[in-house]
Amino acid sequence: MAAFAAGEACLLYDAKGRTYLIRLTEGGEFQYHRGVVPHSSIIGESEGCFVEASMGSKLVAVRPRLADYTLKMPRGAAVVYPKDTGAIVMWADIYPGATVLEAGTGSGALTLALLRAVGDSGRVISVEKRPDHAEIARQRIEGFIGRIPDNLELRVGDVEDNFADAAPDRVVLDMPEPWHSVVPAVEHMRPGGVFCCYLPTIPQVQEVRKALSKTGSFIESTTFEVLHREWTIEGRSVRPSHRMQGHTGFITVARRFTRPDAESDQESS
Numbered sequence: 001m002a003a004f005a006a007g008e009a010c011l012l013y014d015a016k017g018r019t020y021l022i023r024l025t026e027g028g029e030f031q032y033h034r035g036v037v038p039h040s041s042i043i044g045e046s047e048g049c050f051v052e053a054s055m056g057s058k059l060v061a062v063r064p065r066l067a068d069y070t071l072k073m074p075r076g077a078a079v080v081y082p083k084d085t086g087a088i089v090m091w092a093d094i095y096p097g098a099t100v101l102e103a104g105t106g107s108g109a110l111t112l113a114l115l116r117a118v119g120d121s122g123r124v125i126s127v128e129k130r131p132d133h134a135e136i137a138r139q140r141i142e143g144f145i146g147r148i149p150d151n152l153e154l155r156v157g158d159v160e161d162n163f164a165d166a167a168p169d170r171v172v173l174d175m176p177e178p179w180h181s182v183v184p185a186v187e188h189m190r191p192g193g194v195f196c197c198y199l200p201t202i203p204q205v206q207e208v209r210k211a212l213s214k215t216g217s218f219i220e221s222t223t224f225e226v227l228h229r230e231w232t233i234e235g236r237s238v239r240p241s242h243r244m245q246g247h248t249g250f251i252t253v254a255r256r257f258t259r260p261d262a263e264s265d266q267e268s269s
């Protein structure tokens with residue numbers, strides 16, 4: 001693995017396991033309650049190296065995992081939590097080479113995970129209606145990857161207006177009213193495609209499930225949430241941790257299929 005370079009994100013662990021996310025710059029400094037660490041003491045070193053702060057404390061420097069970055073990065077909009085991201089990538093079946101239509105881009109956290117999953121041969125078209133959020137997302141994506149990759153298209157607008165030319169294999173929505181995207185998904189996502197949305201409340205889930213059902217063009221609609229419980233393992237104290245992420249969002253997934261009467265519908269229209 002290449003040595004740390006200026007421009008990269010770096011995660012520092014102190015002796016108590018506290019973490020600090022920094023962006024390495026030439027001449028930059030990281031300051032915390034235990035002193036100062038010049039970025040020059042990290043740049044050129046290998047991942048996992050120890051660096052010493054001015055007051056003598058040592059820190060370990062690594063590249064942030066995508067989960068670390070997602071939780072630590074400054075946000076505009078609320079992000080999809082890593083526990084849910086994994087489930088979305090799996091159950092929306094984001095595969096190498098897929099074309100994914102995503103909205104809203106928000107802070108870009110889910111976009112980063114989708115990009116990884118589609119690989120270099122795939123494509124992510126991510127739509128955000130608020131220009132300020134779109135700009136934050138652009139910065140956060142650049143902060144992790146170093147640039148906006150060629151297979152990512154960031155668009156500002158309403159996702160409903162972006163289905164026709166995207167012709168997606170997968171639709172992944174984290175926005176308040178995904179039911180408006182159900183009919184566009186029927187019209188422009190190929191049969192076998194997956195529609196997935198992430199919603200914080202059950203009335204929203206009911207609304208989208210109603211819209212999916214009304215089209216008669218989706219099978220296997222499912223809704224679930226992901227519970228993630230950490231455990232404390234310290235000597236004989238082996239128990240669930242006191243704190244747990246109570247609720248984040250509900251994931252709804254449905255598969256598009258061709259209704260037997262679809263061809264005759266088209267012929268008669």
Ligand SMILES: C[S@@+](CC[C@H](N)C(=O)[O-])C[C@H]1O[C@@H](n2cnc3c(N)ncnc32)[C@H](O)[C@@H]1O
Binds near residue numbers: 103111133158159
């Ligand atoms: C919760 S945030 C998305 C967070 C993002 N998934 C992440 O992990 O960083 C929801 C975003 O959807 C955007 N939005 C809402 N309705 C939209 C629409 N119809 N088209 C595009 N973006 C939309 C909002 O402006 C907001 O930024």
